Amino acid sequence: MALSHAILVAIAEMPCSGYDLSKRFAGSVGYFWYASQQQIYRELAKMEEQGYLSGTIVHQEGRPDKRLLTITEAGRELLCSWIATPTEVSPIKDDLLVKVFGGGQVSPSVLLRELQNHQNQHQVTLQTYRSIEAECFHQPVEVMPWDKRCRYLTLRNGIRYEESWLAWCEEAIAALNLETNVEANTNVEANTEVAVSRPS
Amino acid sequence: MALSHAILVAIAEMPCSGYDLSKRFAGSVGYFWYASQQQIYRELAKMEEQGYLSGTIVHQEGRPDKRLLTITEAGRELLCSWIATPTEVSPIKDDLLVKVFGGGQVSPSVLLRELQNHQNQHQVTLQTYRSIEAECFHQPVEVMPWDKRCRYLTLRNGIRYEESWLAWCEEAIAALNLETNVEANTNVEANTEVAVSRPS
DNA sequence: ACTAAATACTCACCTTGTTGAGTATAACGT
DNA sequence: ACGTTATACTCAACAAGGTGAGTATTTAGT
Numbered sequence: 001m002a003l004s005h006a007i008l009v010a011i012a013e014m015p016c017s018g019y020d021l022s023k024r025f026a027g028s029v030g031y032f033w034y035a036s037q038q039q040i041y042r043e044l045a046k047m048e049e050q051g052y053l054s055g056t057i058v059h060q061e062g063r064p065d066k067r068l069l070t071i072t073e074a075g076r077e078l079l080c081s082w083i084a085t086p087t088e089v090s091p092i093k094d095d096l097l098v099k100v101f102g103g104g105q106v107s108p109s110v111l112l113r114e115l116q117n118h119q120n121q122h123q124v125t126l127q128t129y130r131s132i133e134a135e136c137f138h139q140p141v142e143v144m145p146w147d148k149r150c151r152y153l154t155l156r157n158g159i160r161y162e163e164s165w166l167a168w169c170e171e172a173i174a175a176l177n178l179e180t181n182v183e184a185n186t187n188v189e190a191n192t193e194v195a196v197s198r199p200s
Numbered sequence: 201m202a203l204s205h206a207i208l209v210a211i212a213e214m215p216c217s218g219y220d221l222s223k224r225f226a227g228s229v230g231y232f233w234y235a236s237q238q239q240i241y242r243e244l245a246k247m248e249e250q251g252y253l254s255g256t257i258v259h260q261e262g263r264p265d266k267r268l269l270t271i272t273e274a275g276r277e278l279l280c281s282w283i284a285t286p287t288e289v290s291p292i293k294d295d296l297l298v299k300v301f302g303g304g305q306v307s308p309s310v311l312l313r314e315l316q317n318h319q320n321q322h323q324v325t326l327q328t329y330r331s332i333e334a335e336c337f338h339q340p341v342e343v344m345p346w347d348k349r350c351r352y353l354t355l356r357n358g359i360r361y362e363e364s365w366l367a368w369c370e371e372a373i374a375a376l377n378l379e380t381n382v383e384a385n386t387n388v389e390a391n392t393e394v395a396v397s398r399p400s
Numbered sequence: 401a402c403t404a405a406a407t408a409c410t411c412a413c414c415t416t417g418t419t420g421a422g423t424a425t426a427a428c429g430t
Numbered sequence: 431a432c433g434t435t436a437t438a439c440t441c442a443a444c445a446a447g448g449t450g451a452g453t454a455t456t457t458a459g460t
Contacts, residue, residue: 100350
């Protein structure tokens, strides 16, 4: 039970079709719980069967019919009791950290490229978040309605997360550059260096 | 291909048995790519079959025999080429953020409890990381050998990550408390409030 | 009429992750 | 002798997630 919760949260916020949901999962909820379209449809079918959602076919002008999904009372109860149940902090699964941990296997320059790659990506995401903040949340927190304030807090988390990554990228790149200055003279290829720089 | 990389990184750092590996996945590599014992053994079997690892039975004094796993040349090449291949930033999957996003469904006090719960957990983890930093990485970065420096950087990332979460928890709790002061008078239960506080 | 694109949804297969139990060896305490 | 703990590893079943293709409907451009 995890994707189902993200779906409940999204449908509770605003009823929509499976197709719309998968679109919404590209932003908002999707920023901290992504799921593919196929995953969403599969989960929706299960949740409707279990009575947490109910769907009604809506005839539309100028486009195919859609099944509008709304949260049922059972669904809302499930959602609320899940929110109220204490959970453990979600574990991290991060490619880059695995790479850096095993960085001893490759040359500093190889790692540096990846760090810069990720630095760029985090910069772009941060910009996106900042734009959303400026457009949707320009009013002071005190006057925001309760549910909007909640959504704003998740955005604030995203901003802090990206800032934290960027600060670390700076630190890591600086720590690597202490090494690459020396290495610049040797001028070796990534895979050659692998064998060379190995301490064994 | 993801758990396999974390395994390669760990075995490359130091050859060990499957049992030892699963122990090591409780700390170090496991901090950013956890896997259960069963998952590890399953993956190890596959990787040995594919020739990325080779295992030899080692007779031990005073304990059962073990299969010591070492990385092969093929394994090291796979690892190095994976590290050198640019990747996308790993997506976030976070329970708490889903909860906060859907916080409009429950009363501020329910959310507050969960925030404090997570705040405590992050404090504990940060303490752990700081202890490791003090014990294992007290020397200045400039004099650390290359591979040690890499491992240190992952720890630094962990420290920043926890600090960032803690700062956000503070902010979120403050934003919630603007609300709970008002709510304290009404004195309602979580599930009752759900129906009451709903804006629909 | 034809094509491309957006909407709306489905099916099948495979890998990864989770749960829970089960086997065997040896040390250590009582 | 007996139970406990630590080491070392195995098996089975299922849920969750990822990949890729496929089917309609309707708009809009050429």
